[in-house]
Each structure stands twice: as structure tokens, then as C-alpha cells.
Amino acid sequence: QVQLVESGGGLVQAGGSLRLSCAASGLTFSNSAMGWFRQAPGKEREFVAVVTWSGSASYLTDSVQGRFTISRDSDKNTMYLQMNSLKPEDTAVYYCAARYGGLASLVSRYNYWGQGTQVTVSS
Secondary structure (H helix, E strand, O other): OOEEEEEOOEEEEOOOOEEEEEEEEOOOHHHEEEEEEEEOOOOOOEEEEEEEOOOOOEEEOHHHOOOEEEEEEOOOOEEEEEEOOOOHHHOEEEEEEEEEOOOOOOHHHOOEEOOOEEEEEEO
16 A cells, blocks of 8 residues: 655745655555645646656756755655745645656646645745
8 A cells, every 4th residue: 555645844934945755655666756746725736846766867847946856765765855945836735646657747647645735935
């Protein structure tokens, strides 16, 4: 049974930083990719970043490039999203997701989801 557990969300002022973590279990890591998505109130869930578990490839959506970094620690079975220079428009519930296969940005391509962690950026 695959389980994804996010942590690290919170309230931060604009310009501040947070690091989200996603602890994974039950996944066959060698052929998987893990991503971050976010959903603001009244909006659809949107792609933020994705990384292959091997670490060989990753990409981030344009709006966070240069501010966010995605990484994973295979020894800890944990994926991270380092978020710097946060803006109020980054406020959302952030979800960790996993899939078997390569990089993907569509919600429908992911089979497993965490429960989400709230990130609130005040102006």
C-alpha cells in the first residue's frame, strides 16, 4: 500500500521560505516519479514540480522557476520542495503525488496522493 505524507507547511510572510517534505512508503521507487501540486481556494489543482526517483530529471512550472527547488533523498524515501521568495499567490494546499513512469504534469497521470499541507503567504 502506497502512502504519501506531507509536512512542512505553515504561515510565512512574503519573501520568506518554507521546505515541504513528502515521506513515501510502499512505492517501487526505481520506476517512479514524484510531483508537487497545489490547489488554491476556488481553483483547480495545478502542477508545481516533478522529479524522477532516480533524480535524473525534473522540471518546475514557469511561475516557480528560480524560486522553488525539487529534490529527493533516496535513503530517506523523502521528496522535498524548497520554496524561497514566497509570494501571496503561492498560498494553497500543497499535495505530494506519485506515479509509475516518467515525468508528468497532469493530475490524471498520478495514481497516489498525500493528504495535503497548507501554505499561507501573507503580504
